Amino acid sequence: MMHNMEHTAHTVKSYDEELALLVNTIAHMGSLAETQLASAVQAVVWRDSDLANHVVASDSRIDELEQEVHKQVMRLLALRQPVAIDLRNIVIGLKISSDLERIADYAANLAKRAVVLNQLPTVKPVAGVPRMARLAQELIQDVLIAYVERDENKAVTTWKRDEEMDEMYISLFRELVTYMMEDPRTITACTHLMFMAKNIERIGDHVTNIAESIHFLIEGTLLRCRRPKRDISA
Amino acid sequence: MSLFAKDDAHLVTQGEPLLVETACAKLSARNVNVFYGEKHAIKNVTLDINCNEVTALIGPSGCGKSTFLRCLNRMNDTIDTCRVTGTITLDGENIYTPKVDAVYLRTRVGMVFQKPNPFPKSIFENVAYGPRIHGLTSSRSELESVVLTSLERAGLLEEVSDRLHASGISLSGGQQQRLCIARAIAVSPEVILMDEPCSALDPIATAKIEELIDELQHNFTIVIVTHSMQQAARVSQRTAFFHLGELVECGGTEQIFTNPVHRLTQGYITGRFG
Numbered sequence: 001m002m003h004n005m006e007h008t009a010h011t012v013k014s015y016d017e018e019l020a021l022l023v024n025t026i027a028h029m030g031s032l033a034e035t036q037l038a039s040a041v042q043a044v045v046w047r048d049s050d051l052a053n054h055v056v057a058s059d060s061r062i063d064e065l066e067q068e069v070h071k072q073v074m075r076l077l078a079l080r081q082p083v084a085i086d087l088r089n090i091v092i093g094l095k096i097s098s099d100l101e102r103i104a105d106y107a108a109n110l111a112k113r114a115v116v117l118n119q120l121p122t123v124k125p126v127a128g129v130p131r132m133a134r135l136a137q138e139l140i141q142d143v144l145i146a147y148v149e150r151d152e153n154k155a156v157t158t159w160k161r162d163e164e165m166d167e168m169y170i171s172l173f174r175e176l177v178t179y180m181m182e183d184p185r186t187i188t189a190c191t192h193l194m195f196m197a198k199n200i201e202r203i204g205d206h207v208t209n210i211a212e213s214i215h216f217l218i219e220g221t222l223l224r225c226r227r228p229k230r231d232i233s234a
Numbered sequence: 235m236s237l238f239a240k241d242d243a244h245l246v247t248q249g250e251p252l253l254v255e256t257a258c259a260k261l262s263a264r265n266v267n268v269f270y271g272e273k274h275a276i277k278n279v280t281l282d283i284n285c286n287e288v289t290a291l292i293g294p295s296g297c298g299k300s301t302f303l304r305c306l307n308r309m310n311d312t313i314d315t316c317r318v319t320g321t322i323t324l325d326g327e328n329i330y331t332p333k334v335d336a337v338y339l340r341t342r343v344g345m346v347f348q349k350p351n352p353f354p355k356s357i358f359e360n361v362a363y364g365p366r367i368h369g370l371t372s373s374r375s376e377l378e379s380v381v382l383t384s385l386e387r388a389g390l391l392e393e394v395s396d397r398l399h400a401s402g403i404s405l406s407g408g409q410q411q412r413l414c415i416a417r418a419i420a421v422s423p424e425v426i427l428m429d430e431p432c433s434a435l436d437p438i439a440t441a442k443i444e445e446l447i448d449e450l451q452h453n454f455t456i457v458i459v460t461h462s463m464q465q466a467a468r469v470s471q472r473t474a475f476f477h478l479g480e481l482v483e484c485g486g487t488e489q490i491f492t493n494p495v496h497r498l499t500q501g502y503i504t505g506r507f508g
Contacts, residue, residue: 010505081464083491084500220493 015080022072022093023148029065029100030144034137036062036107037203041133043114044126044196052118055111062104069097088220092213096147099206099213103140106199113192120189125179128172129193132200135165139207147210152218159211159223165204172197258285260425260455261306261343266320268301268310268479275301277479278320283425288447288456290470290487292463294507297476299459303427306457307343308336324425341368344423348430350410352402352417357394360402360413361385364421380420387453388416389446408439415446419454426450428458432465444469463503467491475499 010016036055043052073094082090139158146154176190215223259282268276276298283289291299310316321328329339352360361381371377385391390412402413411431418426432440447456447469460466466473467487474484483496494500501507
């Protein structure tokens with residue numbers, strides 16, 4: 001029983017309830033951010049500007065949840081004086097909520113560009129964006145599971161998979177450049193796509209931040225080596 | 235049968251070397267065991283107390299932290315059934331050899347208790363008592379100077395300077411505790427042992443004692459037993475966690491409270507014990 005002390009309950013039950021509420025709020029934020037990303041990309045694929053506008057309007061809900069997380073963290077720090085794994089859990093809650101808020105911002109940005117893109121003729125490389133987004137969604141889902149289940153292996157695996165994202169970004173980047181050189185009339189649309197790809201690539205970086213936070217939660221140390229970056233411009 | 239599983243057998247953790255070679259160890263306990271009759275109260279504890287540092291001893295009731303503290307100036311000698319094995323050295327000298335005079339030892343290793351216990355004497359006499367019986371001063375003026383300096387260092391002088399001859403018992407609880415600290419430092423000890431010095435005090439009096447501990451550590455080595463983990467975190471540089479008579483983990487206070495190595499330590503400090 002002593003051996004999994006960090007997983008056993010606090011003597012004071014309300015403390016456990018408050019910690020569980022914090023994790024739930026963050027998990028809820030995460031699933032909303034992932035949905036926002038999915039809808040934004042759907043709006044690109046379907047050329048559905050209503051859906052895109054809906055995504056933009058929904059971003060405020062995630063901002064509200066971030067504020068809610070901040071409130072809970074302040075309260076826990078002030079009233080519980082957490083230490084050790086509880087302290088790390090609460091501190092990373094603050095960090096993860098910022099990362100998720102940024103992810104949702106990128107999703108909203110994708111949606112805004114979708115509205116513009118929908119007014120331009122379709123260009124072929126548009127297919128690269130949903131491909132990247134699918135990977136981003138998978139990474140968000142995995143990192144959220146790792147967070148809720150405190151699964152360090154899953155966190156590190158997700159962290160490593162950001163490399164796939166970087167590779168996809170570089171290849172889409174090249175494809176778009178080639179396309180624009182071949183047909184300068186597509187430059188406007190392709191530039192938007194390029195920014196969208198960059199946004200999704202940045203979402204991947206925030207996922208790796210979250211994975212690093214999970215590692216810190218469990219091990220109490222920083223993930224040591226930096227993930228190798230393929231392209232310094234990426 | 236040990237409480238601990240195989241991987242817990244070697245309780246002292248690797249997070250930070252227990253025996254700090256670089257810092258000077260004022261007190262060194264090696265394989266200390268304490269028995270009260272049949273009861274094995276301290277089990278094979280090895281721990282260094284560094285110079286000019288505050289070391290906090292924490293752990294649940296009955297874990298042996300107070301017993302260990304009382305070994306450091308042989309207060310346990312007063313208990314007939316108590317037996318101590320192993321060695322404890324003060325500046326490299328074993329304090330448990332017969333030639334060591336326990337009374338003299340206690341002038342070098344002073345003690346402050348949980349409940350303030352001033353003598354039923356004046357404030358002045360409370361502080362003058364130690365230097366007088368140990369013949370540490372050679373004149374009235376020297377004694378006065380020692381008393382005033384001690385009260386000053388204990389942060390009490392300003393509050394009592396106009397009533398040095400009032401009874402020590404007339405002071406508030408927090409003032410009485412600072413009087414006891416003044417009394418302890420009047421004989422110029424090198425180490426001050428504090429056994430839950432703030433547990434009978436309100437938060438403001440507690441803050442004053444904690445501020446005093448911060449000040450005193452420049453000149454003294456301090457070992458404090460406390461039930462308040464927040465207090466251990468606030469005042470100490472090193473924290474040692476005891477459980478069932480064993481030293482589970484000792485490390486820098488920051489490390490202990492942010493990333494303890496041992497599960498038992500984590501369970502205790504985060505409030506998941508038992």
